Amino acid sequence: MKKSLRSARPPRSRQPVFTLxxxxxxxxxxxxxxxxxxxxxxxxxTLTLLLPERIAGKPKELVLDQLTGSPLQSAYAAQAxxxxxxxxxxxxxxxxxxxxxxxxxxxxxxxxxxxxxLAGAHLPDxxxxxxxxxxxxxxxxxxxxxxADTTAVSATSAQGTMPAxxxxxxxxxxxxxxxxxxxxxxxxxxxxxxxxxVAVFVFQEKQEGTLRAFLVTPAKRSAYLxxxxxxxxxxSLLYGAGVLAAGLLRGVQPNLAGxxxxxxxxxxxxxxxxLGFATFFDNLSQWFFxxxxxxxxxxAPFLGSVNPVFQPFWLSLAPSWPFLKLAExxxxxxxxxxxxxLILAASWLAGSAIFCTLALRFKLLKGAA
Amino acid sequence: xxxxxxxxxxLIQSDLANATRDSMVLYILAAPILLATIMAFLLPALGKAxxxxxxxxxxxxxxxxxxxxxxxxxxEALESANAVERRVHQSDHVAGIIADDDGRASILLQGNEGxxxxxxxxxVLYTAANGPEAQYQTERQTGTRSGLADYARVIxxxxxxxxxxxxxxxxxxxEKENKVTRSYSVSPLRGFxxxxxxxxxxxxxxxxxTLAAHLxxxxxxxxxxxxxxxxxxxxxxxxxxxLLVGGIAANQIQAVAALKLVMFVFLxxxxxxxxxxxxxxxxxxxxxxxxxxxxxxxxxxxNDGAFLLNAxxxxxxxxxxxxxxxxxxxxxxxxGHKRKANKVITA
Numbered sequence: 001m002k003k004s005l006r007s008a009r010p011p012r013s014r015q016p017v018f019t020l021x022x023x024x025x026x027x028x029x030x031x032x033x034x035x036x037x038x039x040x041x042x043x044x045x046t047l048t049l050l051l052p053e054r055i056a057g058k059p060k061e062l063v064l065d066q067l068t069g070s071p072l073q074s075a076y077a078a079q080a081x082x083x084x085x086x087x088x089x090x091x092x093x094x095x096x097x098x099x100x101x102x103x104x105x106x107x108x109x110x111x112x113x114x115x116x117x118l119a120g121a122h123l124p125d126x127x128x129x130x131x132x133x134x135x136x137x138x139x140x141x142x143x144x145x146x147x148a149d150t151t152a153v154s155a156t157s158a159q160g161t162m163p164a165x166x167x168x169x170x171x172x173x174x175x176x177x178x179x180x181x182x183x184x185x186x187x188x189x190x191x192x193x194x195x196x197x198v199a200v201f202v203f204q205e206k207q208e209g210t211l212r213a214f215l216v217t218p219a220k221r222s223a224y225l226x227x228x229x230x231x232x233x234x235x236s237l238l239y240g241a242g243v244l245a246a247g248l249l250r251g252v253q254p255n256l257a258g259x260x261x262x263x264x265x266x267x268x269x270x271x272x273x274x275l276g277f278a279t280f281f282d283n284l285s286q287w288f289f290x291x292x293x294x295x296x297x298x299x300a301p302f303l304g305s306v307n308p309v310f311q312p313f314w315l316s317l318a319p320s321w322p323f324l325k326l327a328e329x330x331x332x333x334x335x336x337x338x339x340x341x342l343i344l345a346a347s348w349l350a351g352s353a354i355f356c357t358l359a360l361r362f363k364l365l366k367g368a369a
Numbered sequence: 370x371x372x373x374x375x376x377x378x379x380l381i382q383s384d385l386a387n388a389t390r391d392s393m394v395l396y397i398l399a400a401p402i403l404l405a406t407i408m409a410f411l412l413p414a415l416g417k418a419x420x421x422x423x424x425x426x427x428x429x430x431x432x433x434x435x436x437x438x439x440x441x442x443x444x445e446a447l448e449s450a451n452a453v454e455r456r457v458h459q460s461d462h463v464a465g466i467i468a469d470d471d472g473r474a475s476i477l478l479q480g481n482e483g484x485x486x487x488x489x490x491x492x493v494l495y496t497a498a499n500g501p502e503a504q505y506q507t508e509r510q511t512g513t514r515s516g517l518a519d520y521a522r523v524i525x526x527x528x529x530x531x532x533x534x535x536x537x538x539x540x541x542x543x544e545k546e547n548k549v550t551r552s553y554s555v556s557p558l559r560g561f562x563x564x565x566x567x568x569x570x571x572x573x574x575x576x577x578x579t580l581a582a583h584l585x586x587x588x589x590x591x592x593x594x595x596x597x598x599x600x601x602x603x604x605x606x607x608x609x610x611x612l613l614v615g616g617i618a619a620n621q622i623q624a625v626a627a628l629k630l631v632m633f634v635f636l637x638x639x640x641x642x643x644x645x646x647x648x649x650x651x652x653x654x655x656x657x658x659x660x661x662x663x664x665x666x667x668x669x670x671x672n673d674g675a676f677l678l679n680a681x682x683x684x685x686x687x688x689x690x691x692x693x694x695x696x697x698x699x700x701x702x703x704x705g706h707k708r709k710a711n712k713v714i715t716a
Contacts, residue, residue: 032626040633052646100516106503113503122515126419128507129440130493136502137492163494164475165487166467168457174483177644196625204622284621289396303415304461307517309442310418311461325460335480338460 016219020227024201028231031204033197041239044185045246053176059083061131064091064105071110071142092118104135110143169335182247183327184305186263187320190240192295194232194271199278199287201228202364206283211364221365225356229271236267247331258330265349266323270298272352273319276359316340319348373562380566384540397536401529401578405585408525412518419443420493423456424466431466431474437497438466453477464490474498516670518586520643523665524636525582530603530661531635533575534610535628537567541615542624564608564695571607576600592668595676599664602684605691606661610635612691616698634658657686 028034064085065073076082085091088105095103095118103118115135119128205211214224240263244254277294281287301321304311315321322344329338420442424431427448438444445463447453453465457479464486465477476490496502543549579600587596614631618624639662642650653659660683667676 031623036626036630039630043633043638047641050649051644055644095510100519103510108503115503115505116508117505118508118510120515121509121511122413122416122518124417124419126440126442130420130442130489132501132503132505133441133492133496134489136496137488139502140495161495162491163473163498164469165491166475166477167480168454168477169480171480174485196629200622200625284625289400303411307415307418308462309420310415311421312414332481336458341460 016217016223017226017230020219020223021230024227024231027201027204028197028235031200034235037193037235037239040189041242044189044243048178048182048185048243048246049250051178051181053178055177060100061102061104062091062094064088064103066105066107067113068109071146072106072138075142075145076138102131104131106135110139110146113139172332172334175332178247178250179252179331180305182243182252182331183324184302185243186240186259186327187266187324188299188302190236190243190263191266191320191323192270192298193236193239194267195274195277195295195298196291197235198228198232198271198274199281199291200284202275202278203281203284203287215365215367221357221360224365225272225275225360228275229268232271233264233267236271237264240267252331253333255330255333258333259327262323262326262330262345265345266320266327269319269323269345269349269352272349272356276352276356279359279364316344319352322348372557373559376557376559376562377566377569380563381570384537384566384570397532397539398574398577400532401525401582402585404528405525405582408521409586412515412521415517416515421445421461421463422466423447423453423463425450425453425468428468430468430472434466434474434494434497438493441493441497466494519669522582522586522669523662524640525586526579526599526665526668527636527639527658527662529578529582530575530606531610531632532578533571533573533607535614536574537571537607537611538614538618538624538628539621540570541567541611542618542621545615546620560699564612567611568605568608568691571611572604575603575607587669595668598680599661599668599683602664602680603661603687605684605687606657609657609687609691609694612694612698616694639663657683657690660686 059082062083062085063072064087065071072082073084077084085094085103091103091105095101099120102120102123105116105118106113107116108114115132117128117131119131202211205214237260241260244252244259247254274291277291278287281290298318298320300318301315301324304315305324322341325338325341326345329335329341422438422442423445424435424438424447426432426435426446428450435444435446445456447456450467453467454477457463457465457477462482464482466474467477469475474494476487476494478487478490579596583596610631614624614627618627634656635658638653638656639659642653642659642662660679663679664676664683667679
């Protein structure tokens with residue numbers, strides 16, 4: 001009799017996790033989070049499909065070619081890469097209208113040119129030096145082309161004296177705009193979903209008294225943690241996978257296993273961090289500003305994505321940084337796996353798990369099994 | 370009329386009292402100031418970002434180039450070509466300078482930089498080695514601004530308008546959760562007075578945020594007239610946001626979901642217009658916040674002559690959106706609404 005009763009009872013350690021997982025999923029649906037995520041996913045998929053490969057913006061330099069014979073204007077006027085002004089008054093008027101424009105006035109001869117750069121006060125000296133190097137290259141090519149008596153501007157005569165370029169890995173083409181945006185979206189939008197939602201859920205449970213009820217059940221803290229982790233990681237994964245599918249339709253050829261694993265790890269890490277962080281606050285009002293502050297700091301590596309030369313050391317301290325680097329690598333595979341981001345990502349995942357476990361043990365679920 | 374004004378004033382005073390008690394609303398009010406201050410420090414650093422080089426300093430051919438290379442960016446002098454190779458392999462964007470087999474300086478890249486980067490590096494190294502091709506002089510222009518800083522100002526302006534709506538929305542949701550809206554049904558407060566007071570409170574918060582952000586981050590010499598015109602044109606937006614978030618959500622938890630969607634539509638979608646082809650821009654015309662974005666662009670970025678039209682479209686579309694939302698959500702929000710309608714929303 002006793003034996004049959006024992007065998008009829010389900011294993012205690014498995015059931016609570018699935019019960020909690022089911023409950024969290026229903027709450028996600030009932031509070032509109034699934035619907036909102038689905039709408040956002042559709043919008044992001046549409047953007048991924050509609051974004052062009054390149055932004056065909058206007059050049060940020062305006063050139064006045066007053067060299068003898070205006071050789072630069074003759075050679076480059078038809079190309080979209082350079083804009084030319086007709087006179088100095090027109091150039092200065094254009095600079096006044098567009099504060100981001102830089103003016104270049106070339107005087108003298110092609111062999112002995114003088115260049116005046118009209119630049120904004122906000123431009124650093126190094127940017128001006130780069131502009132001078134670019135103008136030098138333009139003058140060299142035009143001079144060599146004129147010397148070779150060809151009408152088309154040719155770089156080959158200049159190439160023989162130019163420094164060689166070597167590559168450590170196979171050269172990859174410049175990624176199109178939608179491909180550059182994908183890792184940013186996956187890590188800063190799909191990846192952080194759990195941080196915000198888990199806090200919202202914790203405060204709702206506190207408000208409704210569900211947490212107190214949980215404390216008197218035989219369910220373990222691990223069941224609570226795992227159900228939250230699974231719910232929000234899965235939602236993030238589905239969200240990200242939808243947008244990734246749009247990228248695949250556009251011809252992106254990622255390392256699929258790698259990118260999905262990176263997204264899962266990022267979502268799990270941020271969910272655990274968010275759950276642990278939420279335990280230090282009593283309600284949503286108290287959490288709101290500090291929580292958003294953490295999210296904003298987490299987004300700092302986005303600045304490095306937008307401006308690749310901006311890579312100060314402190315960007316790598318953000319939790320999202322290693323996952324962003326891994327996502328960039330797996331979305332355009334071909335190079336070596338970046339080791340430092342891999343180590344940091346694993347560290348953040350492990351650290352978040354430890355932090356969350358301790359926070360649940362000593363704060364939120366103190367007294368639970 | 371006198372009583373109407375008195376009732377509106379009482380409701381706004383009540384909102385103000387709640388705001389000082391509720392830490393979230395206080396944080397929301399402080400957010401534009403904090404964000405503007407952070408941007409004021411961060412934007413100059415972003416603008417001064419330089420190229421990075423890693424050079425093999427023990428090679429004589431490269432050693433003589435180091436002082437010249439420092440004009441173009443930051444130079445890390447390393448002890449060998451192998452050290453340079455390891456440095457280029459790291460995750461940031463660094464160009465290596467090493468010697469070829471024939472002793473000439475050459476460039477080492479990782480492979481993910483793109484062809485334009487390689488061409489620029491070649492031009493830089495050639496100029497560093499051989500000197501400039503022209504005599505250069507620089508004339509610094511006053512009154513110029515960085516494009517990145519300009520769009521940061523535009524975003525902050527939009528965010529301040531959004532924040533006004535969010536502050537009012539949370540006040541509205543607080544009333545819903547505490548069933549205060551039901552008590553209005555036994556008060557003489559009328560529907561339009563309720564909406565007007567909500568809108569005025571939200572507008573006041575957004576004005577505060579917009580002006581604070583502009584004072585901290587706005588460049589000197591900008592047209593205050595244009596800014597005030599945009600503030601006026603955007604006066605109905607905070608109410609529309611308040612109605613959208615506060616009307617749909619029954620509690621703070623649902624409000625977070627609604628806010629996620631509203632923030633995306635309000636802030637992100639207009640920014641997309643910078644990246645999509647111009648022929649597709651018409652898809653965004655239906656969004657009132659797109660015209661608000663264009664109006665702010667007219668203050669902080671290029672003067673393209675369409676500022677007044679954009680401000681007008683912003684005002685008209687914002688008003689239309691507010692009226693539509695008020696009409697759609699009035700049964701659930703105005704005093705004296707039916708309990709059955711309320712149940713549907715809070716289920």
